[in-house]
Amino acid sequence: MQHALPMPGDIGLTRINGDVGRLIRIGQWLNGNGFGDYQHAFLVLPGEMLIEAEPGGATIRSLSAYDGVDVLYVCPEGLTDARRDAICAVGRGYEGVPYSFLDYLAIAVHRLRLPFPGLRRYVAATGHMICSQLVDQSYQHAGVRLFDDGRWSGYVTPMALYRLLAR
Incomplete structure (x- = not known):
C-alpha cells in the first residue's frame, strides 16, 4: 500500500543521485531488481523522525531532511498501530549500526548461486546493514x-521493497 503522508512504521523509498546511486542501481540489477x-x-519513526542506514552508520534524523525530495511512502496493508509501534521501537535500536556496500555483492552472489561457503553466516555475523536490510529487519524483529518467498533474512534491496509494496 502506498500513500502520500508518512506515518510511523512506513517505509520511505527515494532515489540517490550521482555515482553512489549508479552503483546501487547496478547492485540491484545484479540482484534481479532491475x-x-x-x-x-x-523507516519513519514517531515525532516526524526517521532512521536510515548510511555509510557512517545508521542515523536518526528529522523527516524534514527529505523536504523537497520525491519520496514514496509504502507499508503492508492492515498494519496496526501496535505493530507500527513495535516496528519503530526495533528500528530505533539500530541507531549506529555500520553500513556495508559489500552486502549488495553478497546478495548478488546468493542470487546468482555462486559457490561461497558460509555466505549466509558471514552476512548475519558482520552486524552491517544496508538501508533496505535495516527496514526489513525492523519489520521482522517486530513480528x-x-x-x-524463501529469501534469506536481510537479502532485500530498496527495489525489492518497492516491488512488494508499491504495486
Whole structure:
C-alpha cells in the first residue's frame, strides 16, 4: 500500500543521485531488481523522525531532511498501530549500526548461486546493514514478515521493497 503522508512504521523509498546511486542501481540489477528509480529506503519513526542506514552508520534524523525530495511512502496493508509501534521501537535500536556496500555483492552472489561457503553466516555475523536490510529487519524483529518467498533474512534491496509494496 502506498500513500502520500508518512506515518510511523512506513517505509520511505527515494532515489540517490550521482555515482553512489549508479552503483546501487547496478547492485540491484545484479540482484534481479532491475534499474528502478529507488536506491534508498528508510523507516519513519514517531515525532516526524526517521532512521536510515548510511555509510557512517545508521542515523536518526528529522523527516524534514527529505523536504523537497520525491519520496514514496509504502507499508503492508492492515498494519496496526501496535505493530507500527513495535516496528519503530526495533528500528530505533539500530541507531549506529555500520553500513556495508559489500552486502549488495553478497546478495548478488546468493542470487546468482555462486559457490561461497558460509555466505549466509558471514552476512548475519558482520552486524552491517544496508538501508533496505535495516527496514526489513525492523519489520521482522517486530513480528511482521514482509517477504514470504524463501529469501534469506536481510537479502532485500530498496527495489525489492518497492516491488512488494508499491504495486
